Amino acid sequence: MKLSTRGRYGIHTMYDLALNGENGPQSIKAIAERGGMPEAYLEQLISGLKKAGLVTSTRGAQGGYMLARSADKITVGDVLRALEGGLSLVECLDGEDCCDKACACPSRIVWQKLRDGMTAIVDGITLQDMVEDYRRMNAQEDKTT
Amino acid sequence: MKLSTRGRYGIHTMYDLALNGENGPQSIKAIAERGGMPEAYLEQLISGLKKAGLVTSTRGAQGGYMLARSADKITVGDVLRALEGGLSLVECLDGEDCCDKACACPSRIVWQKLRDGMTAIVDGITLQDMVEDYRRMNAQEDKTT
DNA sequence: TGCTAACCCGAGTGAAAAACTCGGAATTAA
DNA sequence: TTAATTCCGAGTTTTTCACTCGGGTTAGCA
Numbered sequence: 560m561k562l563s564t565r566g567r568y569g570i571h572t573m574y575d576l577a578l579n580g581e582n583g584p585q586s587i588k589a590i591a592e593r594g595g596m597p598e599a600y601l602e603q604l605i606s607g608l609k610k611a612g613l614v615t616s617t618r619g620a621q622g623g624y625m626l627a628r629s630a631d632k633i634t635v636g637d638v639l640r641a642l643e644g645g646l647s648l649v650e651c652l653d654g655e656d657c658c659d660k661a662c663a664c665p666s667r668i669v670w671q672k673l674r675d676g677m678t679a680i681v682d683g684i685t686l687q688d689m690v691e692d693y694r695r696m697n698a699q700e701d702k703t704t
Numbered sequence: 705m706k707l708s709t710r711g712r713y714g715i716h717t718m719y720d721l722a723l724n725g726e727n728g729p730q731s732i733k734a735i736a737e738r739g740g741m742p743e744a745y746l747e748q749l750i751s752g753l754k755k756a757g758l759v760t761s762t763r764g765a766q767g768g769y770m771l772a773r774s775a776d777k778i779t780v781g782d783v784l785r786a787l788e789g790g791l792s793l794v795e796c797l798d799g800e801d802c803c804d805k806a807c808a809c810p811s812r813i814v815w816q817k818l819r820d821g822m823t824a825i826v827d828g829i830t831l832q833d834m835v836e837d838y839r840r841m842n843a844q845e846d847k848t849t
Numbered sequence: 850t851g852c853t854a855a856c857c858c859g860a861g862t863g864a865a866a867a868a869c870t871c872g873g874a875a876t877t878a879a
Numbered sequence: 880t881t882a883a884t885t886c887c888g889a890g891t892t893t894t895t896c897a898c899t900c901g902g903g904t905t906a907g908c909a
Contacts, residue, residue, distance in 0.1 A: 560784075562705050562793040562815075564897065570811050586855065600898050606857075619906025620854040635814055639705075648707040665838040666715050669780055670707075673825055680821045684814055693810040709868065731884065745869050751886075764877025765883040 560648065562639075568596050568604055569642040570635060576614065577630040577686040584616070584623030604642060611641035630690065636681035646681070647674040705793065707784075713741050713749055714787040715780060721759065722775040722831040729761070729768030749787060756786035775835065781826035791826070792819040 571594050579585055579593075587605060591598040605624060608614045613633060614624045626633060640646060649670045716739050724730055724738075732750060736743040750769060753759045758778060759769045771778060785791060794815045 560705070560707050560711065560788045560791070560793065561795070563895095566705065567794065567811065570814065574810050584855095588855085597898060599900075602856080603858095603898085616856060617906090618856045618904075620852095621907060622855050622905085624856090643705045646705070648705065649712065650706070664841075665719050665834050666712065668837050668841075669715065669826075669829055669834065672829065673822065676821055676825045677818060680818055681814075684817065689810050689814065692813050696809075696813075708866095733884085742869060744871075747885080747887095748869085761885060762877085763875075763885045765881095766878055767876080767884050769885090 563643065564600075565604055565607075565642040566639050568594070568601060569608065569638050571596070572601065572605065573608070573613065573626070573633065573638050573686055574689055576624060576626050577633075577690055580625050580630075584621070584625050586623040589623070607642050608638070611637070613637060613641060626686075629687075631685045631687035633686050634682045635684040635686075635689070636678060639681055646677050708788065709745075710749055710752075710787040711784050713739070713746060714753060714783050716741070717746065717750065718753070718758065718771070718778065718783050718831055719834055721769060721771050722778075722835055725770050729766070729770050731768040734768070752787055753783070756782070758782060758786060771831070774832075776830045776832035778831050779827045780829045780831075780834075781823060784826055791822050 572590055575590050575593060576585060579589075587598055587602050590596070590605075591601045594601075605614065609616060609624075613627055615627045616622065616624050636646070647670065651667065651670075717735055720735050720738060721730060724734075732743055732747050735741075735750075736746045739746075750759065754761060754769075758772055760772045761767065761769050781791070792815065796812065796815075
């Protein structure tokens with residue numbers, strides 16, 4: 560039950576865009592370098608973010624990516640859903656075909672509660688929140704040291 | 705970000721024991737058959753549940769497994785932790801070694817919130833709850849049909 | 850105009866993890 | 880004593896993940 564790199568890289572990328580987006584479109588190369596992520600792979604992931612309508616791109620030289628809307632209008636949930644393919648921990652909640660095996664329906668209730676809880680959490684955190692949380696954390700540290 | 709079969713089979717198995725445990729120890733064969741799970745594989749998983757102290761076993765003919773304590777004292781979280789190896793969605797929350805890459809710390813806060821939320825949910829559901837929820841569901845259906 | 854920096858896209862690959870099997874030893878009720 | 884059952888470690892197969900590669904398109908800029 561671990562998050563794949565898709566989710567992690569994705570969040571990191573979006574966070575990067577939230578920070579650096581003011582300075583014009585950011586190239587894959589720049590994002591990958593800052594985040595220590597493999598360039599060619601990141602390209603794939605960003606393509607997913609674009610399909611989901613979370614980022615926009617401008618092609619050609621000096622091109623790159625920017626957030627499709629302001630950072631306080633994009634939630635962590637948006638990003639994870641785009642890259643991880645849904646937040647439910649079991650298949651049988653995605654489609655409507657209930658399974659015949661071990662996932663028979665007493666467990667189903669459990670998975671539903673989990674999914675709903677997780678959804679509420681990640682949809683309650685925007686990129687903007689992340690930026691502010693982090694700033695606050697650093698401010699805290701500056702005081703104590 | 706899907707649950708592995710370990711978690712699913714595990715929950716199903718424990719639920720089975722909560723239901724059928726009154727009739728003496730349940731053999732792997734019986735549990736596997738009822739749940740449509742591969743017998744040899746289930747053996748492995750139950751061994752994990754035993755190590756975690758969630759079930760007890762009696763060997764020899766007529767042997768099998770029973771819950772180690774009453775169903776209202778075992779949570780879904782206990783089972784998932786035993787079989788999935790922790791509930792955190794990223795490595796860097798398990799050990800103390802913060803990563804150097806894409807999981808740099810702005811994201812960390814997000815994963816912590818998620819883990820804590822998930823933990824609260826699964827620790828709030830006991831096997832007893834599952835049994836009762838399911839009974840209630842069936843009762844509901846009987847009325848409407 | 851042409852060069853180069855970038856996005857775009859689909860297919861391919863290697864390693865690792867997940868899911869499951871197998872064989873044999875130890876235990877115990879009947 | 881036999882058959883049912885747990886116990887245990889090692890092996891195998893399948894699937895997914897993480898990532899690469901090559902070639903195409905677009906557009907700024909000299």
